Amino acid sequence: MNGPPAAPGNAARGQLLQWGAVLLFFALVPLGRRSFFITMANEVLIMGLFAMAFNLLYGVTGMLSFGQAAYYGAGAYTVGLLLTRGILPYFVALPLAPVVGAALALLLGPLCIRLSGVYFTMLTLAFAELVWGVAFKWYGFTGGDNGIQGIPVPEWFHHPLHYYYFTLAIVVAAVAVLRRIVESPFGAVLQSIRENPDRTAFLGIRVRRYQLAAMVISGAFSGLAGGLFAGFHRSIGPDMLHWTKSGEVILMSILGGASSFFGPLVGAGVILFIEDMIGKYTEFWEIWIGGIMLAIVVFFPRGVIGTLYQWTRRKGSGERDGNAAAHS
Amino acid sequence: MDANLVAAQLFSGLTSAMTLFLVASGLSLIFGVVNVFNFAHGSFYLLGAYFAYQVVSVSGIPFWPGVLLAAVGAGIAGGIMEYVFLRRIYGRGGEAGFQILLTYSFILIIDDVVKMIWGTDYKSIERPESLSGPFALGDLSVPRYDLVVILVGILVAAGMWWIIRKTRFGRNLRAISANREMASCLGVNVPLTLSLVFGMATALGGLSGALSAPTRTVTPGAGIEVIIGSLIVVVIGGLGNFWGAFVGALIIGEVTAFGILFLPQWAILFSYAVMALVLVFRPEGLLARKGSA
Numbered sequence A: 001m002n003g004p005p006a007a008p009g010n011a012a013r014g015q016l017l018q019w020g021a022v023l024l025f026f027a028l029v030p031l032g033r034r035s036f037f038i039t040m041a042n043e044v045l046i047m048g049l050f051a052m053a054f055n056l057l058y059g060v061t062g063m064l065s066f067g068q069a070a071y072y073g074a075g076a077y078t079v080g081l082l083l084t085r086g087i088l089p090y091f092v093a094l095p096l097a098p099v100v101g102a103a104l105a106l107l108l109g110p111l112c113i114r115l116s117g118v119y120f121t122m123l124t125l126a127f128a129e130l131v132w133g134v135a136f137k138w139y140g141f142t143g144g145d146n147g148i149q150g151i152p153v154p155e156w157f158h159h160p161l162h163y164y165y166f167t168l169a170i171v172v173a174a175v176a177v178l179r180r181i182v183e184s185p186f187g188a189v190l191q192s193i194r195e196n197p198d199r200t201a202f203l204g205i206r207v208r209r210y211q212l213a214a215m216v217i218s219g220a221f222s223g224l225a226g227g228l229f230a231g232f233h234r235s236i237g238p239d240m241l242h243w244t245k246s247g248e249v250i251l252m253s254i255l256g257g258a259s260s261f262f263g264p265l266v267g268a269g270v271i272l273f274i275e276d277m278i279g280k281y282t283e284f285w286e287i288w289i290g291g292i293m294l295a296i297v298v299f300f301p302r303g304v305i306g307t308l309y310q311w312t313r314r315k316g317s318g319e320r321d322g323n324a325a326a327h328s
Numbered sequence B: 001m002d003a004n005l006v007a008a009q010l011f012s013g014l015t016s017a018m019t020l021f022l023v024a025s026g027l028s029l030i031f032g033v034v035n036v037f038n039f040a041h042g043s044f045y046l047l048g049a050y051f052a053y054q055v056v057s058v059s060g061i062p063f064w065p066g067v068l069l070a071a072v073g074a075g076i077a078g079g080i081m082e083y084v085f086l087r088r089i090y091g092r093g094g095e096a097g098f099q100i101l102l103t104y105s106f107i108l109i110i111d112d113v114v115k116m117i118w119g120t121d122y123k124s125i126e127r128p129e130s131l132s133g134p135f136a137l138g139d140l141s142v143p144r145y146d147l148v149v150i151l152v153g154i155l156v157a158a159g160m161w162w163i164i165r166k167t168r169f170g171r172n173l174r175a176i177s178a179n180r181e182m183a184s185c186l187g188v189n190v191p192l193t194l195s196l197v198f199g200m201a202t203a204l205g206g207l208s209g210a211l212s213a214p215t216r217t218v219t220p221g222a223g224i225e226v227i228i229g230s231l232i233v234v235v236i237g238g239l240g241n242f243w244g245a246f247v248g249a250l251i252i253g254e255v256t257a258f259g260i261l262f263l264p265q266w267a268i269l270f271s272y273a274v275m276a277l278v279l280v281f282r283p284e285g286l287l288a289r290k291g292s293a
Helices: A012-032 A035-059 A068-082 A089-114 A118-139 A158-182 A187-195 A196-200 A207-233 A242-258 A265-283 A285-299 A303-317 B003-033 B042-056 B062-091 B095-118 B142-167 B169-177 B178-184 B190-212 B223-238 B242-262 B264-281
Strands: B136-138 B140-143
Touching: A012 A035, A012 A158, A035 A158, A035 A187, A035 A207, A035 A242, A035 A265, A068 A089, A068 A118, A068 A207, A068 A242, A089 A118, A089 A207, A089 B264, A118 A242, A118 B095, A118 B178, A118 B264, A158 A207, A158 B190, A187 A196, A187 A207, A196 A207, A196 A242, A242 A265, A242 A285, A242 B095, A242 B140, A265 A285, A285 B062, A285 B095, B003 B042, B003 B095, B003 B140, B003 B142, B003 B190, B003 B223, B003 B242, B042 B062, B042 B095, B042 B223, B062 B095, B062 B190, B136 B142, B140 B142, B142 B169, B142 B190, B142 B264, B169 B178, B169 B190, B178 B190, B190 B223, B223 B242, B223 B264, B242 B264
Parallel strands: none
Antiparallel strands: B136 B140
8 A cells, every 4th residue: 555655744834824824715715705606615625624534544544545435425324314304403413424434434444454555445446336336226215316305404504605614614623633633643653554564563553453543534534524515515315425426535635635734625626626617618527537637647646736845845945855745 | 946047047147257257357467467456447348348339230240250349449448558658657656546546547538438429328239140049958048148158258268378378478477477577687578568468458358348238238337337346356266366257257146146036136235245255254365376367
């Protein structure tokens, strides 16, 4: 399992600057006064959180999962099912979304980590397809391919701006927690697993246990993103669990830069924007996404942020550092 | 359950096992020799099916030459993918991830290209007249076409075994699989061989698609179903292991065929259950041996 390389953390000042910039940007989006921007930014926040949850596995731990949509969808269906059946109010159902995401990861994770590398990737895909198949066919419970429409969120959320700021608050909190996890001793172990699982094992660390923990945490945050989406869109369907959704966050992460902390968020913005633009002109957007991905893999393996960072660094100091991807 | 029904299911399981085997063996061959997991392998199945539709149903070429052409066409497409794109990332740090992403991008591209050329409607091919209708095997009557598919599958398996074990080309393959650099030092043209292997394996995928086209309707998006089916097969048999793909395909073909009898809607669950069992008790696959391509 190999992820992209990353250098150790930057100075605190740089970090503060980045957090400030990201926060400021999202806080000011509504000033555009166009509901299009608000809706778009809301989706970017949700997908960004989902992509960052994915990247805890890929960029941090070096496990390329092709099945994160299962946890994202599980979170969405948790909220959707509990609300449409009137079992629980929104503010109880939403916190359950990450719980269900984590529980599902705890169930599938032990099977997936039996194998490593490409096998791991393919197993995550296969089990996620299983979850999708169940949601797709089980009409009595999930509504099958019709999904769930008209999820009754509190009246106050029907205003796009209200839900936007609610999403912003939750996502900022979640991202801060993710950040703490990455920078904790636990996160350091995850990164050392990415760099060299064998050596990590020699240190007496139970690699599989940490990998499973990473899957569970990533599943929880993916589930939270799904739960947020269910309240945002108020209708969900099995395509949220589909493998193309898992592919989308992979693309967002590598496009933005899997070795930088905010990279996946940037990637989410870029991809959603491109999808929206292309969608206006042609129904064949997959070929564009595929073409972009192909170009990144062949020419810019570090992604947007990584390439920019490397470029400015090389320009600034004239040195060529093979390991200079920004971890920020 | 009466014996006739059991025999019929056994037979239909065998037929789907053979189409699965054709795809899975190519996947396994690429993994064993080129050391790439070709995530887009199912898309070459798709291409084979659409090529067959094009040459047989649209251009009116007879069935068997058409199927052959379709397989060759898919193989050429696969060879190009390896030659133009895939070889640029060999040996790069974190290669496994990049391989998946690169081949994933080809799934998206091939899917859309197929939609652009042939549209999203269901397409079907008439099977040749001489092969339609049943064939009496004792008390049992089986579709003739299925019988032919099984025969083709067995022939391909025997042919591939012969190529890998008995020919000079096969010896080169095994050498590359064991140690690419050493093979290169000993005068094996490694880049050419890798492209050829890729072409050969994707042609097998295309052959499977072309052969399946008359019995299953062809739609875009079939690629991912096929890749997951063959993934389950190779995980059970052992990835990179030729006979593993054969055994895995037989198991999955039969398990699915009999699963349909019990739980028609959820037949797919049985193959996942088998895979989960293999993963728990023998994660390296049933027939895994090191270094066998």
